[in-house]
Amino acid sequence: MNQTKPPFSHGYPQTPKPKHFFLAELSVIARYKRQTLEITVDLSTRSIVSNNVYNGHGYPILSNAEQDRAGELPHEYKPFVESVRKRGLNLSQVSCSYFTVGWFGEVKKTKRTLKLQCFYTNETANLFVRALEGITIVVDLEEMKIVEYYDRANIPIPKADDTEFRALNQKPPFGPKLNRFGINQPDGPGFKIDGRVVSWANWVFHVGFDIRAGPVISLASIYDMEKHKRRQVLYRGYVSEFFVPYMDPTADWYFKSYFDSGDYGFGQSQVSLKPGGDCPENAVFLDAYYAGETGTTEKTSNAFCIFEKHAGDIMWRHTEFEVPGIEEITEARPDVSLIVRTVSTVGNYDYIIDWEFKPSGSIKFGVGLTGILAIKGATYTHVDQIKEDAYGTLLSDHTLGVYHDHYLTYHLDLDVDGVSNSFVKSNLETVKVTDNSSPRKSYWTVVSETAKTESDAKIKLGSKAAELVVVNPSKKTKPGNEVGYRLLPAPVTHPLLLTDDYPQIRGAFTNNDVWVTPYNKSEKWAGGLHVDQSRGDDTLAVWSLKNREIENKDIVLWYTIGFHHVPSQEDFPIMPTLSGGFELRPTNFFERNPVLKTLPPKQVQWPNCTT
Numbered sequence: 001m002n003q004t005k006p007p008f009s010h011g012y013p014q015t016p017k018p019k020h021f022f023l024a025e026l027s028v029i030a031r032y033k034r035q036t037l038e039i040t041v042d043l044s045t046r047s048i049v050s051n052n053v054y055n056g057h058g059y060p061i062l063s064n065a066e067q068d069r070a071g072e073l074p075h076e077y078k079p080f081v082e083s084v085r086k087r088g089l090n091l092s093q094v095s096c097s098y099f100t101v102g103w104f105g106e107v108k109k110t111k112r113t114l115k116l117q118c119f120y121t122n123e124t125a126n127l128f129v130r131a132l133e134g135i136t137i138v139v140d141l142e143e144m145k146i147v148e149y150y151d152r153a154n155i156p157i158p159k160a161d162d163t164e165f166r167a168l169n170q171k172p173p174f175g176p177k178l179n180r181f182g183i184n185q186p187d188g189p190g191f192k193i194d195g196r197v198v199s200w201a202n203w204v205f206h207v208g209f210d211i212r213a214g215p216v217i218s219l220a221s222i223y224d225m226e227k228h229k230r231r232q233v234l235y236r237g238y239v240s241e242f243f244v245p246y247m248d249p250t251a252d253w254y255f256k257s258y259f260d261s262g263d264y265g266f267g268q269s270q271v272s273l274k275p276g277g278d279c280p281e282n283a284v285f286l287d288a289y290y291a292g293e294t295g296t297t298e299k300t301s302n303a304f305c306i307f308e309k310h311a312g313d314i315m316w317r318h319t320e321f322e323v324p325g326i327e328e329i330t331e332a333r334p335d336v337s338l339i340v341r342t343v344s345t346v347g348n349y350d351y352i353i354d355w356e357f358k359p360s361g362s363i364k365f366g367v368g369l370t371g372i373l374a375i376k377g378a379t380y381t382h383v384d385q386i387k388e389d390a391y392g393t394l395l396s397d398h399t400l401g402v403y404h405d406h407y408l409t410y411h412l413d414l415d416v417d418g419v420s421n422s423f424v425k426s427n428l429e430t431v432k433v434t435d436n437s438s439p440r441k442s443y444w445t446v447v448s449e450t451a452k453t454e455s456d457a458k459i460k461l462g463s464k465a466a467e468l469v470v471v472n473p474s475k476k477t478k479p480g481n482e483v484g485y486r487l488l489p490a491p492v493t494h495p496l497l498l499t500d501d502y503p504q505i506r507g508a509f510t511n512n513d514v515w516v517t518p519y520n521k522s523e524k525w526a527g528g529l530h531v532d533q534s535r536g537d538d539t540l541a542v543w544s545l546k547n548r549e550i551e552n553k554d555i556v557l558w559y560t561i562g563f564h565h566v567p568s569q570e571d572f573p574i575m576p577t578l579s580g581g582f583e584l585r586p587t588n589f590f591e592r593n594p595v596l597k598t599l600p601p602k603q604v605q606w607p608n609c610t611t
Ligand SMILES: *[C@@H]1O[C@H](CO)[C@@H](O)[C@H](O)[C@H]1NC(C)=O
Pocket: 090, 091, 092, 093
């Protein structure tokens, strides 16, 4: 296998577009006659280069179409129809959703199955809050039929009152009232889109789409005004896996530990963005295309929005009183950034993924969680009735919001000013003053250490103060610092499951916050290539056991941002966005502040306005 990657394009889009970049070879994963095929197609000759039958554990992403078919099965299944009748419900108002089954220590190869959970939609569009608890339905996806069915309990179905989220079904009073807001860009948008290449301010990058990863940003480079050239930053970045384990070990819930990229396809789950709500009025939209179940073209229109964000923040400022002869100096510059936004709605949850480019050279990664909590029906109507572990927060009558986590593992193939990079841990260490040379007893200093192999770069944040920098050891600034980009992580969120618990074996790529691996074309998916029912034998945690050399090489930084989620009543019936994020920030990459010479903005003249 060819391990070298295509060259980075300088001056994109000034130089001709390298056409062979992504489309010389295509890899296809198909289910055919109950087998998983890994096919490589040469597009130039339109021929199949290789065709392997995959015999390991795990299955490919489920297609939307087969999930929908599975969800219809209970309506024709007599025992289920009977369960619905027994509960006094109207079958035509029952809707079943699909949940991957995971792996819990089975030794023999398991069938390709899916579990269904059904919900009641009478009087609400918020179907996920009205679960028919106690019913287990297992579907064999190859036979497309129900192969296991239990109806264990008759737990009250949470009521529909106060669960509606559509404006048209809300009753007054409305509020809080928010005044209208307009965006005026008298000079037009500051960015250009040429095909899928976006140029804005000093940045140029490519916006790609993948059925599994969702948005893929590649070939991001920044123009250096002093060096009069475009300098490369990121070869490719995307969310490699998205692990969501729930914390309820009971019969109907224990298996709920999803891998939203590998199970459902984070790109396949992308939804059309709504102008004005999802994206501001100055946004431009792009569509996404992927192959459907039978090779048909599936389109998600408005799957991306791109816009300049003027959030009222300060890019930099200073007030100076002390210059003799000058009364007071204040220089301030407003901040602007360029956002590429997508939303993936994976069942109940909506995930907002923002890529934010700043003229200062920073790339900020925004993650927003909103949508509907996973709700468990329960007998309780008050916390005083809860004597045992309820595995969640009681949000309303018969309504538990189950505890869970969200972990997004980003694949960040940085190419800082060139392909060969190193990973440097700059530890901040306390030094004791023992020789009475200073009135101080201590200070801290920076002790840098370059990671030689993968094991040097497995980082669990929080125990030590450290700067984590990807540097180019062969490129130095005038004062001699190695040019680099530093990771500014999110608040530390470590997995709390035991490492030998089955979901955590499959999600072992979250055991460290940071990993660094040598670039390998085959190591794209942190949870493995075939994740549905995987057994954790193809994860980032396994690959990196080889402990390969990573110094002065083409390296990939893997970073996991996590959220422990203890639901609260405000998250019900729909969650105000919970936001998190992290940043890649230039560190000795530029000779000085790259936005020093950004001029103060000109006053905008609003049309039909007098002051
Ligand atoms: C069941 O629900 C359907 C669809 O909402 C409705 O048309 C029908 O009248 C309902 N039947 C009963 C018995 O309530």
